[in-house]
Amino acid sequence: MHYQPLTENDKQVMLREIGVDRFEDLLRGIPASLRNPPMPLPEALPEGELQRLLKKIADKNEGAHSMLSFLGGGSYEHFIPAAVQSVLSRHEFYTAYTPYQPEASQGSLQAIFEFQSLITELVGLEVSNASHYDGATSLAEAGLMALRHTGRSKILISQATHPHYRQVLRTYVEGTSFQIEEIPFEPSKSLSRSALLEALTDQVGAVILQTPNFFGVIEDLEGIAERVHELGALLILAVNPISLGVLRTPGEWGADIAVGEGQPLGIPTHLGGPYLGLFTTSRALMRKIPGRLAGMTKDAQGRRTFCLTLQAREQHIRREKASSNICTNQALCALAACVYMTLMGKEGIRRVGELNMDRAAYLRQQIGNLKQFQVEKDQPVFNEFVVRGQKSSEEIQAALHKQGILGGVPLSRFYPQFKNEFLVCATETKTRGDLDRFVEALARC
Amino acid sequence: MLISKDDRLSFEKSSPGRHGVTLPKERCMPEAARTVPEHLLRQKPAEFPELTEPEVVRHFVNLSRKNFSIDTHFYPLGSCSMKYNPKINEWAAALDGFAQVHPLQPVDTIQGYLQVLFELEELLKGVTGMDHFSLQPAAGAHGELTGLMLVHAYHQAKGEVKRRRVLVPDSSHGTNPATAAFLGYDVVEIQSDARGRVDLADLAKHLDDGVACLMLTNPNTLGLFEEDILKIKKMVHDVGGLLYYDGANLNALLGIARPGDMGFDIVHLNLHKTFSTPHGGGGPGAGPVGVKAFLEPFLPVPRIRKEGEQFVVLEKSERSIGRVKSFFGNSGILLRAYVYIRSLGLQGVRQVSEHAILNANYLKEKLKKIFTVAVDEPCMHEFVLRLDAGVAQGIHVGDIGKRLLDYGIHAPTVSFPLVVPEALMVEPTESESRETLEQFVDALQKIRQEMIANPELLKKAPHTLPVSRPDEVTAARKPILTYRDYLREKSSAQTVLSS
């Protein structure tokens, strides 16, 4: 096996040094009934054959490479500069270990520090961790952190938040004495402000809202933070980082914690993972944050040095008193996002947001002009919006598929009451020609 | 000079007007047709740096050169299984037919990826002897969380609400008690006996019908097989508790013994340890959870099933604990593990542990002459050394780790497990040759001599790297976590200077 260097000769030398006749002599402590287990594994594939097999399996998948895709819903197709993958392929980055030994990991540590710096710039809050698993788990841990901090037991969450995020929150809260109350949305699919304000009592420790929400609608959060704070609770916003080049930030909205999915920042869609959980908060809550933090300091000779810090919160030190059990995070994905944001730069991060808004606004207007489809014409959206048709979404999607288009996510998949509605996403990857082609195809449905 | 001494952040290399990408100029809608009101827009711009592509590339490539990595250095880190990451794994993950797949595509357009996930589940079942797997958890600790949620759901369903305790060995990895406490369990530590295994008498003392489960790593963090595992299984099951397997040390058992056969009810694996997916500087990993049949109903959704020749996705299941992550899991990582197992095949998988154990015992034999072995008997894939010399010179085990860096070898795990004071946990893995192991022995031999002859060399190590001995105290007292924090610190320091 070409990954394993020991030859028969090596083994003989080593067994002799160890002082046993056979390898099995080293396993004498293991009960005989457990030894030599059956292992129904196939034979090894030589690499050439394995490459052929994998290509064959990959060819069974459609995707943005083979079809014109307008899929969103928490995972997005964006332009990823080639330089991102190029940097990620540096062996010293992707085969490095967790930076517990700072002197051996200044590369990884500085990259995390720059990631933290860029993300905090983007969301307008002061502290970011080095990443969490994904948007859903970040949101769940943020909810729990807010309850621990306020000493309260109730979480309010908008029903217009991504269904997976709400499901994960439920899983995390199950078995605790905490409660979750979901706040309904208006027919226009934006948050019901009145329902939220009515549910805000002093039992509530955390209010979780998403903007743009799952339906693509940019929520108007004017005055919400003030109300939440008046009642002594924390405001948690789930956001799409690539929208923050143009949209009002969680910091500007007065949020205490901002979480979200960092996948749009240079990470391919890859059937849903590995992605990038964002977790940011204010300096005041810095010591309550889960996950790793990279800090800047000086070394014994006064040189600038990066190291993991505030580790006393973490599992390897606090053990059962840790605020979270997280150990491995998503470092390489954070690196991808860091390189992406650095390449985009001050100008690019704003422009890419504008392009997304432009593409979605145009597409929505054109679809709205079709007889058989309806949209909310003037509702503020970022890069996705809901379309209502006269047939079931599944029928529409099947028809579009025949024309080489992945036309949108049927809402009925998550909200059974919306049988004829689907979520359409248009990012900067689409040209006007692509958008027109989609509209023509829809017209034929 | 080869490694750049430029320690500036990207922000500090910024120059207004520079671009790292060129974006499309085309606008489809005139500006005037904007429907987003002003108060929903960002007020102040994000102060990202402004650099060209070559500047960004040079910046990050130079950073990478300040890293140790498996592809450049030997990492004998105990309980991490720092083995070689095969390049075909990366080749596969980069294929468009995997990378460009969207998780919400119709099921008939993702049959290839579903095939990979389904077959991986089958392969992991074969390797571990478990009946069903969830591939959703994103990391080992996430798998542990999922596993303990399964424990909780199981006992709840039986109405056994008074099971509030989780038992863990005192040698356990920190995530075990952290996970249990996170879920509201009381954590009780079980002592190790003189041979480093779970003390059966102490275990018996703590086993009653208030125990939800016992979490074990086998072999344990000292690299020793829990020889009484079948007895332990009976003891725990007799009081109605579950037996949980922390798969961090599975690299010792492939083809040798299976946790399923030992009687474990729940298992989590660390694909970034045993199954060669890259560590990435701290993730992403994947922590699949395996269970015996009676726990299947509680597994997270979605599940992947095969119906005839088609793969289908089950989004709902009545007694499932629900979702633990968005979408399917860390699919790109699961794919890499699949490729690894297909590369190895039955023979290769068997060889992994055989070679890992040989390497560990050979290394232990050679190092016995230099340091004390914590428990002197045949080990499995890792072993623990104890530093008992150099105390007079004020040397701690961390200093040995730092000095090893100068010899081009990453430090082993230091100060863990907690049951051995001044511990060095060493795991060579099966990827290393005899020559590399002997180089490691040689380096430790020299360091041993330095400990007595020139202790300052160790206390101030490393000497050959870009930085040495960061001031972690100040880093924790006055955390500087972003570029803005740094600027604020700098300006207040300057104010002090000028006043």
Add this chain to the structure above:
Amino acid sequence: MNFPPELRYTSSHEWAKKEGNIVRVGITEYAQKEISDVVFVELPKVNQKTEQGKAAAVVESVKAAFDIYAPVSGKVVRVDQVLESDPAIINKDPYGDGWFFEIEMDKSSEWDALMSADDYAKLLKQSVK
């Protein structure tokens, strides 16, 4: 090592100083040395209830975290805010400015149960062996 005779001590290395019904709490010179550089202190909230022998505060070093146990039961009436910005004081002046919090004591009998400086010194000698 210095253990002021006018103070009382616990086996978990806290010192206590009584003034009327108020008990001021800190950690001993031995403790601050074991912990080494303190980077952060998590103090109890004012009005928080304490129970003798139960954790009331947490001290963090770079590599470890330590529970600080209340020597008597009662209610926290004052905390030393200075520790938030300058935790290093605990190392520099553990018996003076490095105090943690003050408790309004419930039962004075609990105070009588605390160790004298001599007993504490003896305890340390034994455990070192």
